Amino acid sequence: xxxxxxxxxxxxxxxxxxxxxxxxxxxxxxxxxxxxxxxxxxxxxxxxxxxxxxxxxxxxxxxxxxxxxxxxxxxxxxxxxxxxxxxxxxxxxxxxxxxxxxxxxxxxxxxxxxxxxxxxxxxxxxxxxxxxxxxxxxxxxxxxxxxxxxxxxxxxxxxxxxxxxxxxxxxxxxxxxxxxxxxxxxxxxxxxxxxxxxxxxxxxxxxxxxxxxxxxxxxxxxxxxxxxxxxxxxxxxxxxxxxxxxxxxxxxxxxxxxxxxxxxxxxxxxxxxxxxxxxxxxxxxxxxxxxxxxxxxxxxxxxxxxxxxxxxxxxxxxxxxxxxxxxxxxxxxxxxxxxxxxxxxxxxxxxxxxxxxxxxxxxxxxxxxxxxxxxxxxxxxxxxxxxxxxxxxx
Amino acid sequence: xxxxxxxxxxxxxxxxxxxxxxxxxxxxxxxxxxxxxxxxxxxxxxxxxxxxxxxxxxxxxxxxxxxxxxxxxxxxxxxxxxxxxxxxxxxxxxxxxxxxxxxxxxxxxxxxxxxxxxxxxxxxxxxxxxxxxxxxxxxxxxxxxxxxxxxxxxxxxxxxxxxxxxxxxxxxxxxxxxxxxxxxxxxxxxxxxxxxxxxxxxxxxxxxxxxxxxxxxxxxxxxxxxxxxxxxxxxxxxxxxxxxxxxxxxxxxxxxxxxxxxxxxxxxxxxxxxxxxxxxxxxxxxxxxxxxxxxxxxxxxxxxxxxxxxxxxxxxxxxxxxxxxxxxxxxxxxxxxxxxxxxxxxxxxxxxxxxxxxxxxxxxxxxxxxxxxxxxxxxxxxxxxxxxxxxxxxxxxxxxxxxxxxxxxxxxxxxxxxxxxxxxxxxxxxxxxxxxxxxxxxxxxxxxxxxxxxxxxxxxxxxxxxxxxxxxxxxxxxxxxxxxxxxxxxxxxxxxxxxxxxxxxxxxxxxxxxxxxxxxxxxxxxxx
Numbered sequence: 001x002x003x004x005x006x007x008x009x010x011x012x013x014x015x016x017x018x019x020x021x022x023x024x025x026x027x028x029x030x031x032x033x034x035x036x037x038x039x040x041x042x043x044x045x046x047x048x049x050x051x052x053x054x055x056x057x058x059x060x061x062x063x064x065x066x067x068x069x070x071x072x073x074x075x076x077x078x079x080x081x082x083x084x085x086x087x088x089x090x091x092x093x094x095x096x097x098x099x100x101x102x103x104x105x106x107x108x109x110x111x112x113x114x115x116x117x118x119x120x121x122x123x124x125x126x127x128x129x130x131x132x133x134x135x136x137x138x139x140x141x142x143x144x145x146x147x148x149x150x151x152x153x154x155x156x157x158x159x160x161x162x163x164x165x166x167x168x169x170x171x172x173x174x175x176x177x178x179x180x181x182x183x184x185x186x187x188x189x190x191x192x193x194x195x196x197x198x199x200x201x202x203x204x205x206x207x208x209x210x211x212x213x214x215x216x217x218x219x220x221x222x223x224x225x226x227x228x229x230x231x232x233x234x235x236x237x238x239x240x241x242x243x244x245x246x247x248x249x250x251x252x253x254x255x256x257x258x259x260x261x262x263x264x265x266x267x268x269x270x271x272x273x274x275x276x277x278x279x280x281x282x283x284x285x286x287x288x289x290x291x292x293x294x295x296x297x298x299x300x301x302x303x304x305x306x307x308x309x310x311x312x313x314x315x316x317x318x319x320x321x322x323x324x325x326x327x328x329x330x331x332x333x334x335x336x337x338x339x340x341x342x343x344x345x346x347x348x349x350x351x352x353x354x355x356x357x358x359x360x361x362x363x364x365x366x367x368x369x370x371x372x373x374x375x376x377x378x379x380x381x382x383x384x385x386x387x388x389x390x391x392x393x394x
Numbered sequence: 395x396x397x398x399x400x401x402x403x404x405x406x407x408x409x410x411x412x413x414x415x416x417x418x419x420x421x422x423x424x425x426x427x428x429x430x431x432x433x434x435x436x437x438x439x440x441x442x443x444x445x446x447x448x449x450x451x452x453x454x455x456x457x458x459x460x461x462x463x464x465x466x467x468x469x470x471x472x473x474x475x476x477x478x479x480x481x482x483x484x485x486x487x488x489x490x491x492x493x494x495x496x497x498x499x500x501x502x503x504x505x506x507x508x509x510x511x512x513x514x515x516x517x518x519x520x521x522x523x524x525x526x527x528x529x530x531x532x533x534x535x536x537x538x539x540x541x542x543x544x545x546x547x548x549x550x551x552x553x554x555x556x557x558x559x560x561x562x563x564x565x566x567x568x569x570x571x572x573x574x575x576x577x578x579x580x581x582x583x584x585x586x587x588x589x590x591x592x593x594x595x596x597x598x599x600x601x602x603x604x605x606x607x608x609x610x611x612x613x614x615x616x617x618x619x620x621x622x623x624x625x626x627x628x629x630x631x632x633x634x635x636x637x638x639x640x641x642x643x644x645x646x647x648x649x650x651x652x653x654x655x656x657x658x659x660x661x662x663x664x665x666x667x668x669x670x671x672x673x674x675x676x677x678x679x680x681x682x683x684x685x686x687x688x689x690x691x692x693x694x695x696x697x698x699x700x701x702x703x704x705x706x707x708x709x710x711x712x713x714x715x716x717x718x719x720x721x722x723x724x725x726x727x728x729x730x731x732x733x734x735x736x737x738x739x740x741x742x743x744x745x746x747x748x749x750x751x752x753x754x755x756x757x758x759x760x761x762x763x764x765x766x767x768x769x770x771x772x773x774x775x776x777x778x779x780x781x782x783x784x785x786x787x788x789x790x791x792x793x794x795x796x797x798x799x800x801x802x803x804x805x806x807x808x809x810x811x812x813x814x815x816x817x818x819x820x821x822x823x824x825x826x827x828x829x830x831x832x833x834x835x836x837x838x839x840x841x842x843x844x845x846x847x848x849x850x851x852x853x854x855x856x857x858x859x860x861x862x863x864x865x866x867x868x869x870x871x872x873x874x875x876x877x878x879x880x881x882x883x884x885x886x887x888x889x890x891x892x893x894x895x896x897x898x899x900x901x902x903x904x905x906x907x908x909x910x911x912x913x914x915x916x917x918x919x920x921x922x
Binding site: 203204206209261262263264265266267270274276279280281282283284340341 | 726727729749750751753754755760762767768769770771772773774778781782783785786789792793794795798799801802837
């Protein structure tokens with residue numbers, strides 16, 4: 001390999017994995033600055049639980065931005081749905097098993113409502129979702145107006161944002177203080193990942209395509225397994241995986257699968273890349289628009305549930321500026337404002353970068369004013385980096 | 395005398411004698427090389443233009459013409475290419491388009507750069523506003539714009555909005571805009587590609603007129619007839635190299651010579667031979683097919699009676715705006731939401747499609763005329779574009795795309811259609827026009843249609859790629875596919891069709907078997 005090849009490889013990998021590297025850097029810096037406090041199991045668990053509601057929103061927002069739209073209504077919609085959940089549980093005393101699907105459906109309907117004028121009449125989504133922003137803000141104030149903050153006393157519901165998955169083996173002698181079920185799940189994930197990679201490689205070889213040489217392939221597997229193992233170990237060191245992390249992982253996996261592997265995903269990126277060409281290729285752009293906003297609504301409801309559960313209460317201010325946090329996370333994660341480009345996994349990393357900054361600076365006791373300024377700088381740096389590395393052709 | 399006289403010219407054809415001392419060069423590009431990752435787009439290109447001449451730049455798609463002009467205009471700034479540019483005798487290091495404009499070079503691209511919502515006079519002096527204090531002096535602006543419009547012989551009210559003008563007139567506005575910069579060297583990149591014959595004539599006359607006013611002009615074009623008509627000199631590029639510069643005044647320029655230099659071989663037949671064959675039964679037919687525009691209520695199509703047989707190539711001739719594309723789109727799922735009446739009969743059954751999705755399912759395909767605008771997804775790679783209209787054929791369970799199969803399919807089409815690219819993971823935006831068109835064709839072939847509508851199949855494509863596209867069409871027809879070909883190039887319609895319909899103002903004004911058709915007959919019907 002010549003130095004030129006290496007340079008090229010580094011550059012193309014920088015672009016693909018730039019955000020992962022940035023996340024790792026940020027984590028290392030905060031770990032050093034906080035003398036290890038940042039990377040402690042307890043803090044990482046806390047960080048992930050804090051991030052849940054924003055990751056879920058950022059995933060939905062990714063698709064919305066990919067199809068060249070925006071949804072400003074999600075913050076207050078999440079707040080409103082959280083309040084509805086609280087009222088249904090506390091005032092109406094409805095069972096959780098009914099309330100959760102109910103509010104998720106409510107979210108989907110709200111998303112479709114925002115999308116309808118966009119898809120059918122070509123009204124800019126900025127306008128309809130801004131209207132939604134106003135309406136849901138009013139609705140949130142309306143339903144919390146008499147009571148103010150609504151405290152939720154349903155322990156199952158509150159566990160969604162605060163609880164951890166139970167451990168199956170309780171042993172005081174074997175690895176005390178380590179969550180065994182989390183370790184087992186992590187091990188399963190590693191096996192599943194390796195099996196998938198091997199299957200993929202086999203299939204490629206059957207088609208006669210180029211694959212990585214065996215030694216490099218094995219090295220890649222070991223490297224990825226080590227990272228997965230490390231994350232598992234950290235999580236297992238406190239209370240294990242939280243329910244929030246489980247929900248987050250399911251959402252990211254499901255959306256990554258849909259966008260990267262299925263026909264629906266292809267259609268979404270085609271609509272984002274060139275709506276007219278997509279339509280002439282037999283793709284129903286209106287349907288895709290409705291589906292993407294419907295999914296945004298669904299995830300908004302989920303986000304509202306997670307946030308409300310984490311606070312164990314619904315407040316009149318819930319959801320304020322969530323939409324901008326989600327948009328920032330998506331942009332940091334490499335979504336292009338011009339449409340057609342951006343991955344769900346990127347937005348996950350973007351959200352984690354964003355929340356790590358917040359978490360790390362809180363640990364350091366950084367003043368809130370400075371925190372906002374630094375977050376702004378990171379946002380613009382990330383996008384500048386992304387755009388400029390995209391320009392260098394490979 | 396400027397130092398540029400000392401330059402030794404590239405003289406591959408041996409066509410030119412060195413008489414540099416007699417002429418003054420306005421532009422000298424010396425040993426220009428420009429690489430993109432994996433491709434050497436230009437290698438040691440020498441190109442010189444004398445003051446006051448019309449110099450045509452010809453070559454196949456991907457030969458490097460546009461790249462060379464982008465180097466000249468500063469789109470690729472100094473430092474991103476190798477070589478030297480002398481303009482008016484002094485070396486230039488353009489860092490941006492702005493620098494070259496300053497020096498007196500103006501480029502007019504195929505895709506026009508006008509603001510549709512602004513008026514003609516606003517556009518002409520955009521970026522070059524006449525000021526009175528800090529405000530714009532609108533009276534002087536209008537006066538100046540009017541002068542410039544006279545120069546380009548365009549008779550429109552300067553207060554007209556650009557969006558209300560036809561493409562031909564917009565082109566003239568663009569030239570007027572260039573002239574407002576006091577341009578010394580005007581570069582036109584395929585200016586006539588989107589124009590009808592009348593507008594073409596006007597434009598060519600204008601270019602000759604400008605030459606008389608002292609404007610030097612470089613014109614990139616694929617239409618060799620135009621080259622022969624107006625060029626003083628012609629430079630041929632092939633595979634990123636200067637092949638030769640020919641002098642029209644010495645009788646060195648004719649169509650055969652140009653084609654030979656462009657493709658590196660002599661093309662005997664521009665159209666592949668037609669084998670006589672039995673046509674099948676009628677596969678698609680319209681009866682009293684009428685369409686109204688959904689907003690303006692204008693009658694777009696008027697009682698069109700049309701049919702095509704299995705394995706037939708039917709040409710749709712007519713002027714731009716005559717309703718040919720509208721007809722095609724009205725068949726193909728009616729994406730423009732025209733109000734339709736009349737019958738569409740496909741394979742003996744009445745059909746109605748309210749979305750291209752349905753039309754594709756029923757076996758129609760439409761290769762659009764505007765491959766960049768609505769044909770391809772430029773930011774995606776070749777394979778994704780090829781499979782987009784028929785993902786179900788590469789689907790596993792759960793609607794999962796089989797990406798390995800996808801690569802295989804795309805590779806097959808790449809080989810079959812000779813798409814020039816290192817691999818099918820290349821983004822379409824990086825391909826030349828001809829290769830983009832082939833991707834577009836591949837996409838619709840993969841949808842396995844019975845009736846394929848080709849809207850301007852060879853627009854903006856070089857001679858070699860044209861021939862390949864024609865061969866593909868012949869093969870498909872021989873295999874039983876029915877092809878509707880919309881084309882503004884009459885020789886193409888005559889050379890390829892089994893039968894020709896002539897369209898004018900939304901009506902079929904004539905139907906001719908290929909054997910009886912002539913250019914004169916068609917033009918007569920088209921202007922009827």
